[in-house]
Amino acid sequence: MQTFCGLTTDGMLDYLAMVYKLGRNNGRVTTSALAERMHVSAAAASSMLKRLEDSGFVDRSTEGIKLTEQGRLAALQLIRRHRLLEVFLTQVMGYTWDQVDDEAHRLQHAVSANFEERMDMLCNYPTHCPHGDPIPRKDGTMPDEPIVPVLELDRHQAGILRRVDSSDARVLRYLGQLKLMPGRRLRLVDVAPFNGPVTLEVVEDDEATTCTQILGRELADKLFVFALNEFGGVHSHEHSH
Template identity: 65%
Template sequence: MLDYLATIYKISNNNASSGANKVTTTALAERMHVSTAAASSMLKRLEESRFVERSGADGIRLTEQGQLAALQLIRRHRLLEVFLLDVMKFTWDQVDVEAHRLEHAISVEFEDRMDKLCGYPTHCPHGDPIPAKDGKLPVEQLVSLVDMQIGQQGVLQRVGITDARVLRYLSNLKLTPGRTVTLIELAPFNGPVTLELTLDARTELNDSSAQASQILGSELAEQLFVMPL
């Protein structure tokens, strides 16, 4: 049940950033990898428990109670990702799947100790903010790479994809949160995006695998969010 709430929150949040705010049963079923009938059945239970509200015009909306439950699960998941990366030494492309396996099994005390052990992190390894215990999230003014101006510089803050293959690809390109990039070229008609990476003079300038210039497809670039400088 909680997985549905967290997924509704994420879809709604992503839609809002693109100018829409409607969550449909079909979209939810696709994200949960279930049939539309199964999603409808769960939504009925969630509505009866007052976690969601449904209307034809507005689609599916979380109630205040539903949003808090969703954010509490998201907090636990993202804390687990940090723990798995920093303490257990998993790679950033592995932590999402492992966190899903663990998030319903740990206690609140375990969560609190994990938070302290990791130094009270504010973001997960992919750059998503970690909600506070009361569900509050920081307001971040990030923009997608494709919305930057030519010549504009920014720091990569968030990767909106958890697919392990994509994350490994981005790692190979040295495109991980914290990297400073400059938009060099944005081809028209959803064409490729050319970036210049600022390399670390101490550790990367002599690394033959580190390239200062990288070219990405527009669909991938849309999912990379930066803090403009």
């Protein structure tokens, strides 16, 4: 696959994309965390990281792994292609949001740059994938969005669900049944103590009625929102994701 940085293998690109996702807040990534997400042994991950370091894509230190600028650009190009494929699969091919991650992963190394451009145009230049993740720009930059975890809302504060941090098809199907998909307005009603359940008030499709949904803390942690103030505007938070 052709990248901003020249030719590299599909496996190397997959590792670079995962390092980017794990360290998205400019943090360093551990080999063990990377191995777990890539479903390989720590030894296999370490071997690949050595290749990436020798090729100038990552920097390794006792503090962990971090992408170089070359590695960051390569990772973002693959992430852009993957997320454009997800949009194409939902908008054009009729896939549901819980089906597209695996399919896009199978296709992302096969499509050409020309095909990628056609997808972008055909889908009217989308800015987000079906799960609400931003699509990197062509120049290798990632839009910065003022979103916060739903659990950081104040009690009874409203927000617009922007991103679901999961590619697990079972999780996405369940959240879809609860109508908790990007673009949905909601309000944080209550968070029970001692890691108890989270109660959300979710606006229905008719925009006039609401329903109450109760989620476990682990599931609620996957939801990120634009926080709204009492007048419906975006609430200012220092935290961004």
